Amino acid sequence: MGRAVLLVASLLAIVWATPIAAVGAPLEVRVLPAAPRQGDVVMLFVSGVGDARDVEGSLGGRPLAFFPLGAEYAAVAGLDLETKPGKVPWSVGAVDARGASRKAAGSLTVKAGGFPVQHLTLPAPMVDLDPEAERRATNEAARLRALYDTVTPERLWRGAFTQPVSSSKPGSGFGSRRIINGQPRMPHSGIDYSADRGTPVVASNRGRVALLGEFFFAGRLVALDHGLGLYTLYFHLDGVSVTEGQIVERGQAIGTVGTTGRSTGPHLHFAAQLGRARINPPDLYVLPVRD
Numbered sequence: 001m002g003r004a005v006l007l008v009a010s011l012l013a014i015v016w017a018t019p020i021a022a023v024g025a026p027l028e029v030r031v032l033p034a035a036p037r038q039g040d041v042v043m044l045f046v047s048g049v050g051d052a053r054d055v056e057g058s059l060g061g062r063p064l065a066f067f068p069l070g071a072e073y074a075a076v077a078g079l080d081l082e083t084k085p086g087k088v089p090w091s092v093g094a095v096d097a098r099g100a101s102r103k104a105a106g107s108l109t110v111k112a113g114g115f116p117v118q119h120l121t122l123p124a125p126m127v128d129l130d131p132e133a134e135r136r137a138t139n140e141a142a143r144l145r146a147l148y149d150t151v152t153p154e155r156l157w158r159g160a161f162t163q164p165v166s167s168s169k170p171g172s173g174f175g176s177r178r179i180i181n182g183q184p185r186m187p188h189s190g191i192d193y194s195a196d197r198g199t200p201v202v203a204s205n206r207g208r209v210a211l212l213g214e215f216f217f218a219g220r221l222v223a224l225d226h227g228l229g230l231y232t233l234y235f236h237l238d239g240v241s242v243t244e245g246q247i248v249e250r251g252q253a254i255g256t257v258g259t260t261g262r263s264t265g266p267h268l269h270f271a272a273q274l275g276r277a278r279i280n281p282p283d284l285y286v287l288p289v290r291d
């Protein structure tokens with residue numbers, strides 16, 4: 001008798017437990033900031049899945065790369081500086097250690113970045129490219145895009161990023177709509193720090209030296225791969241003190257400020273990419289990640 005009751009109770013438990021495992025409690029996802037702007041870094045945090053077998057998702061149709069962070073899973077995503085203001089959908093799915101899968105979805109409302117318009121006058125040969133320079137610039141842009149499409153599956157960075165150069169003035173110019181010699185051009189996708197030629201430039205966080213180059217616009221450059229699709233870029237350098245493939249730590253010297261490439265004076269152009277999204281680099285200095 002006692003055994004039969006126990007058996008019925010166990011069967012009930014199985015019947016009862018199955019739909020819960022299949023449907024599950026709603027997946028708990030926090031998205032920060034709640035009201036982002038064009039060019040912002042967005043973080044998604046998934047909690048309550050323990051040691052998940054799998055956490056995956058997408059933002060604006062682009063895959064998210066989740067990593068364990070404390071008791072949660074987190075992903076860093078970027079809203080390109082020319083993202084159309086309005087709703088951007090996200091979705092997350094998780095399979096917990098018991099094999100139960102849960103989902104959540106929502107959307108972000110992206111606001112305009114309010115970027116200034118910047119009028120610049122540059123010597124004509126720097127702007128009106130001859131066919132050979134045009135070809136070179138096109139090839140170099142393609143090399144950078146191919147790099148941004150390469151996702152290293154391992155997260156190499158830890159904690160907040162650091163400003164890569166000490167500068168007497170705050171960085172400026174991210175997202176500026178540029179009118180050069182009266183013609184509208186690509187928006188400025190990085191932040192410029194003015195500093196004397198020869199000022200040390202350091203790695204903003206731990207990463208692998210993914211590319212060294214001498215590009216038409218960027219001049220002497222270093223690109224660091226931080227893993228999970230996150231890259232930082234250091235343009236117009238005078239000198240470079242790292243080699244391709246090398247792992248660098250946050251704060252490690254990688255080169256010096258210069259004015260190589262299309263530049264009107266010594267400064268560091270510092271840019272960051274999450275996949276193809278051009279993001280505001282200082283957002284990385286305040287990432288809510290402490291590890």
Ligand SMILES: [Zn+2]
Nearest residue numbers: 190191192269
């Ligand atoms: Zn710049």
